[in-house]
Amino acid sequence: MRVRNLKLLASTLLLSGMTAPPALAQIQGDLDQTGPVIHETDLMTSWGRAVTAQNAWRSYPRPQMVRSQWLNLNGQWDYAIAKDAAGKPSAAQGKILVPFAVESRLSGVRKPLMPDDRLWYSRSFTVPSDWSGQNVLLHFGAVDYAAEVWVNGALVGSHKGGFTPFKFDVTHYLKPGDNTLEVRVADPTSEGSQARGKQALNPHGIWYTPVSGIWQTVWLEPVPALHIAEVRAVPDIDKGRLDVEVALSGEARDGDAVRLTARAGGKVIATRIVRAGRHAALDIPDAHLWSPDDPYLYDLVAELVTVEPPLGGEDKEAAAQRRKIRFTEKEAQAYAALTPRGGARDTVKSYFAMRKISIGRGPVEGQPAMLLNNKPLFQNGVLDQGWWPDGLLTPPSEEAMRSDIVFLKKAGFNMLRKHIKIEPAQYYADADRLGILIWQDMPMAGREGQFVVGASQSQAVFSSEDMAQQQFELSSMIGHLRAFPSIVTWVVDNEGWGQYDSRTLARFVKGMDPSRLVDADSGWLDVAADSSDLRDIHTYEEVPNRPGRDSARAIAIGEYGGIGLPMREHLWRPGERNWGYQSATDAADYQARYRQKFAEIVRQAKEEGLSAAVYTQTTDVEDEINGLLTYDRAKSKIPAEEFAKLAAPLYAPQKR
Structure with missing residues (x-):
């Protein structure tokens, strides 16, 4: 405006x-007014009328890094709201449907959360028996704004930030059978300086109803102790390649490697093995470029595998030789020639597109334009x-x-x-x-x-x-x-x-x-x-x-x-x-x-x-x-x- x-x-x-x-x-001045005012509108979407505790956000929550096993924790949780100074409430005040914010109609609560309030969540869960021997990660898609998390009465971590996911390794806090999960949330909304988007305690005009608490999927996932934490793939259509970096959850040894496989229409078009923690490049010949008119996607699989370390094995002298070639082309070539021992220890499925966004010559002389795949596209x-x-x-x-x-x-x-x-x-x-x-x-x-x-x-x-x-x-x-x-x-x-x-x-x-x-x-x-x-x-x-x-x-x-x-x-x-x-x-x-x-x-x-x-x-x-x-x-x-x-x-x- x-x-x-x-x-x-x-x-x-x-x-x-x-x-x-x-x-x-x-x-802007109205943002300082007290509130919030939760308007109990009758307006709903057709999809909202179909929401139940059994079908609320059941899809896999991380489509760019998919593992085969996971457990969705959305559904009915216990909740209570109390002043911060009052401490933890002695009893729940009702049920809330996760992952909908406490102010929303679909949460089943539709109550305000003041800056000096604390929103408490609790529920129980059981870890599937076939996850035995693996670490268990507890994921939150987004919680607005500051969250503290307990498992079986022990504080496992805290997080600030209302829009991005976070996770905790809760392996050592778990016990057989039922486990208790508790979350405490604080949200100053427009009385704070934190990132909040369009939320305001006094919603009106261009400012909207506050959103507090859990508002994206909560889920559990079993992983090896050392596992893939992130896959970063960046296309380069000018060179016909995909640059890939795979980050691990902890320290990798010389025998830890990552195998990358790119597929087009189910057919393998590129594969490479690199030492864990190293950059890799996959050649993508005759790339099928992504655009709004043709949104073509390739599949990418990253696997954590075990290899026999190059340059003589695992003795001290060989390890010293490998240190000398860290992050060099010689190291990359040595690992690329290796064959993994046994199966993959961790596997994630991802995808990528070959596309480029840049600034360059446009149709009007002297005025640069936004280019997609090296061509102007309005x-x-x-x-x-x-x-x-x-x-x-x-x-x-x-x-x-x-x-x-x-x-x-x-x-x-x-x-x-x-x-x-x-x-x-x-x-x-x-x-x-x-x-x-x-x-x-x-x-x-x-x-x-x-x-x-x-x-x-x-x-x-x-x-x-x-x-x-x-x-x-x-x-x-x-x-x-x-x-x-x-x-x-x-x-x-x-x-x-x-x-x-x-x-x-x-x-x-x-x-x-x-x-x-x-x-x-x-x-x-x-x-x-x-x-x-x-x-x-x-x-x-x-x-x-x-x-x-x-x-x-x-x-x-x-x-x-x-x-x-x-x-x-x-x-x-x-x-x-x-x-x-x-x-x-x-x-x-x-x-x-x-x-x-x-x-x-x-x-x-x-x-x-x-x-x-x-x-x-x-x-x-x-x-x-x-x-x-x-x-x-x-x-x-x-x-x-x-x-x-x-x-x-x-x-x-x-x-x-």
């Missing part, structure tokens, strides 16, 4: 009979908030989550900007398979006084502790998601919300993942021009503004649109506080306004060298009615086919 247009927006919306979005200062996207009326941050089901991408593809979009939220991992696997590009935002952080505004000339100041936490969560996001080829851009900051030292953060992100683009500042204070791949403006005018030309960066409109059209049977709060950046009176008016905006996007793409545009937004969200779809996903404001017809000129071949 642009500050200089707020009065115009307000007057326009009031004249049209809609409630205007409050001025930015008021929006990225026609939507701002995708990923909120649901019944599950809040948690989609009601895997099918529901997938349906948004299916709709966007049908409507002619080839990109979405995942807006200051991190989805369950299954979402990104769906994007990989369905074929849609993703700009992934870092969920915003900061208190109200740390929000930079449109007229600001400097960035916010954070404590060293807060910066360290933000950078930990930023690196956790990249580490968690960089295996998914659909993600092509990391967005570090949105509209100055907690913006600090953008240049350093952009360089940090590029250093972690040089294979993708970095958008340092989406909208407003552009202070990292030498570290950002994009010049990205936000424009909610009736006819979108154009970004200024940039000889070094691609230009993009990171947000535009925002046409509001209320559909009375599908509102979060019928008759109250519903607003859009602009107001349409009916579907015909909506389409005319959309056509006017989109025609300017097409013009800028053809004549100005615009590389991407992001329409606000996929769905209505709570009081916002800016969506292409209603909040319950039951209605499209106009048919998907009409959106697709308007988008067609963007994909017509262009001369270079």
Whole structure:
């Protein structure tokens, strides 16, 4: 939202009979008010009505690193809410359906969690008997915000960060038969400086209902004591190879090796053995490139195997010789020639795509463009908030989550900007398979006084502790998601919300993942021009503004649109506080306004060298009615086919 247009927006919306979005200062100031207010809406999705304790999020939660054995712990847990000073409650207050946040309807609770409250969870579980002799990992997909975890009364660990997965090895805390799992959660929401996205204690306008506690799958997994912890695969289409790094859970010996196997359509196309803890490269001849029109994926299997160490065996002299060639081509060749002894000790199944995202020559002379696989491709996207009326941050089901991408593809979009939220991992696997590009935002952080505004000339100041936490969560996001080829851009900051030292953060992100683009500042204070791949403006005018030309960066409109059209049977709060950046009176008016905006996007793409545009937004969200779809996903404001017809000129071949 642009500050200089707020009065115009307000007057326009009031004249049209809609409630205007409050001025930015008021929006931000309201975050300090007490709450939260949990609105008990009747609005639900069709998928939400089908949710039960038996079917709630049953799919494998880590699609990029699959093992054959696991145990889902979603379902009914005991819960209680108590003040922090009161300590652990003496008894449960009821049941909560995991993995839905305590404030959500689908949790079965729908109660607020104040900053000085603590949310307690407990349940029992039994480790399957055929896991004997293996270590047991306890995984949490996401818990907002600070979690402490006990098994059988012993503290096994703690974690801060509301959007990324974490795990604990609980092997030594387990006993035969029933085991007790307890979790304590604290969440300051908008009273803290932590990454929280769109959550606010006083939800209204562009700020939504708080999400506290467990909101993604909880699960157990058996593994060997030394096991594969991470698989990182980076394609290089120019060299026709896949660079792979496999990280282990602990110290590897000279006899530990990793065997990598790539397959296309079930046929082995490349295999290699490397010493554990080393980089590997697999040749991928005649690569089948991934794109939104052809989302082709290869299979990749990583196995931890045992080999006879090269250079003479395991005596001291041989070990000394191996130390001399560590991390050299000679070492790589020696291990590549070895044959494993026995079967694999650990096996994970993954996949990859051969695709490249870069900045290069575009169709308009002197204006660089975003390239996919070395060719210009206009990225026609939507701002995708990923909120649901019944599950809040948690989609009601895997099918529901997938349906948004299916709709966007049908409507002619080839990109979405995942807006200051991190989805369950299954979402990104769906994007990989369905074929849609993703700009992934870092969920915003900061208190109200740390929000930079449109007229600001400097960035916010954070404590060293807060910066360290933000950078930990930023690196956790990249580490968690960089295996998914659909993600092509990391967005570090949105509209100055907690913006600090953008240049350093952009360089940090590029250093972690040089294979993708970095958008340092989406909208407003552009202070990292030498570290950002994009010049990205936000424009909610009736006819979108154009970004200024940039000889070094691609230009993009990171947000535009925002046409509001209320559909009375599908509102979060019928008759109250519903607003859009602009107001349409009916579907015909909506389409005319959309056509006017989109025609300017097409013009800028053809004549100005615009590389991407992001329409606000996929769905209505709570009081916002800016969506292409209603909040319950039951209605499209106009048919998907009409959106697709308007988008067609963007994909017509262009001369270079």
